[in-house]
Amino acid sequence: MQEAIDPINTSETMNVLFMFIILLVLIGYFTEQWLGYLNHKSGQAKLPDILNNIFSPERYKTYLKYEFESYKFTTLVSLIKFLLSIFMLLCGFILLDNFVSGITENQVFRGLIFFGILGLVTDLLFTPFDIYDTFVIEEKFGFNKTTPGIYLSDKLKTYLIAAIVGGGMLSLIIWFYQVSGNNFWWIAWAVISGFSVFMAMFYSSLIVPLFNKQTPLQSGLLRERLNQLATDTGFMLKDIYVIDGSKRSTKANAYFAGLGKKRRIVLYDRLIEEQTVDEIAAVMAHEIGHYKLNHIQKSILIGIFQTGIMLWLFSLLVHNSLIYESLGAVHQNFHLGLVIFMILYSPFSMMISIGMNSLSRKFEFQADKFSSGYVDSMYLISALKKLASNNLTNLTPHKLFVKVYHSHPPLLARIQNLIKIRN
Numbered sequence: 001m002q003e004a005i006d007p008i009n010t011s012e013t014m015n016v017l018f019m020f021i022i023l024l025v026l027i028g029y030f031t032e033q034w035l036g037y038l039n040h041k042s043g044q045a046k047l048p049d050i051l052n053n054i055f056s057p058e059r060y061k062t063y064l065k066y067e068f069e070s071y072k073f074t075t076l077v078s079l080i081k082f083l084l085s086i087f088m089l090l091c092g093f094i095l096l097d098n099f100v101s102g103i104t105e106n107q108v109f110r111g112l113i114f115f116g117i118l119g120l121v122t123d124l125l126f127t128p129f130d131i132y133d134t135f136v137i138e139e140k141f142g143f144n145k146t147t148p149g150i151y152l153s154d155k156l157k158t159y160l161i162a163a164i165v166g167g168g169m170l171s172l173i174i175w176f177y178q179v180s181g182n183n184f185w186w187i188a189w190a191v192i193s194g195f196s197v198f199m200a201m202f203y204s205s206l207i208v209p210l211f212n213k214q215t216p217l218q219s220g221l222l223r224e225r226l227n228q229l230a231t232d233t234g235f236m237l238k239d240i241y242v243i244d245g246s247k248r249s250t251k252a253n254a255y256f257a258g259l260g261k262k263r264r265i266v267l268y269d270r271l272i273e274e275q276t277v278d279e280i281a282a283v284m285a286h287e288i289g290h291y292k293l294n295h296i297q298k299s300i301l302i303g304i305f306q307t308g309i310m311l312w313l314f315s316l317l318v319h320n321s322l323i324y325e326s327l328g329a330v331h332q333n334f335h336l337g338l339v340i341f342m343i344l345y346s347p348f349s350m351m352i353s354i355g356m357n358s359l360s361r362k363f364e365f366q367a368d369k370f371s372s373g374y375v376d377s378m379y380l381i382s383a384l385k386k387l388a389s390n391n392l393t394n395l396t397p398h399k400l401f402v403k404v405y406h407s408h409p410p411l412l413a414r415i416q417n418l419i420k421i422r423n
């Protein structure tokens with residue numbers, strides 16, 4: 001009788017690995033809950049004097065209610081997501097893998113069907129929650145402008161984009177894996193990097209128009225003011241657009257996107273309605289700061305570097321049969337390997353995201369400083385205060401929550417920084 005190489009030891013290692021995977025999911029979930037709780041408590045703290053005039057007493061009560069409802073809702077959704085992950089690890093992934101294996105022998109099609117079903121079922125499962133969030137919570141606090149028609153068409157368009165972009169990238173990567181063996185990781189890296197640069201350039205002109213209208217700034221007082229600012233800072237006025245964000249929500253924003261000739265600054269229509277000409281100029285100077293200081297290029301470069309490391313690590317693990325067997329799979333396959341790798345990688349991806357958020361907050365301070373070189377920083381302060389009040393922002397987020405999740409510094413820190421620059 002032939003014996004497999006030390007079967008007891010192998011199955012023990014498999015069990016240990018499986019327990020380790022479950023432990024990672026548990027730690028991830030409880031960390032998230034703990035940080036969310038800290039932030040919720042911190043969000044109810046008494047406001048420091050400097051922030052005291054942002055909310056009227058009435059608005060502050062509304063904020064407290066909104067914060068509490070959002071917190072309860074997020075906690076419920078995370079609990080369901082967590083239970084679903086445990087179910088998938090215990091039997092869901094294997095059941096799905098067996099089903100997919102029965103359909104086709106082709107690894108590319110197997111991967112596509114596996115992730116297609118996984119993505120679609122998960123999304124459909126969470127759609128009722130999303131509908132509740134949009135049409136009940138956001139509606140109750142006066143934020144929602146989305147109609148069921150817009151909601152449905154957004155969903156269908158998102159599915160279509162996910163199928164084309166996600167499906168296309170996944171097919172390519174699995175195909176590289178099949179034809180080039182261990183070399184697949186750097187070929188995939190080159191393709192993903194090229195694609196991310198392409199998307200950074202064309203996102204505003206290819207994807208955004210599927211959902212929103214972007215129109216050039218109309219002539220008038222605001223245009224004249226921004227024209228002056230554009231001349232002062234060396235930015236092209238033709239690259240400033242107004243987006244119809246009010247189609248979905250009353251929450252306002254502004255952002256800078258694109259690279260090189262495809263750069264543009266996008267201002268939400270609500271921002272233009274709510275803010276004075278000087279405040280909008282201050283916000284725009286901040287966005288021009290992101291452009292002048294090459295923040296997009298720097299973020300893309302770091303992102304490309306991280307993707308390379310991730311794919312290389314994945315290439316070291318993808319051939320190891322233990323990781324498939326830990327879930328009970330009998331054969332190696334790319335899609336299960338990817339799922340398990342993403343869980344094993346989650347502590348690193350959390351650390352990377354903390355690092356990226358820290359860098360992003362630094363960029364925000366830099367752009368604020370740039371803005372104050374062209375427009376009196378009192379206007380940026382009042383613009384930020386208005387945005388915070390209208391969006392019912394948590395003005396006192398917890399320090400740890402900010403460190404882990406926030407790409408922007410808390411309002412208080414930005415105001416203090418701007419006052420320091422001004423004096």
Ligand SMILES: [Zn+2]
Pocket residue numbers: 286287290364367
């Ligand atoms: Zn910014």
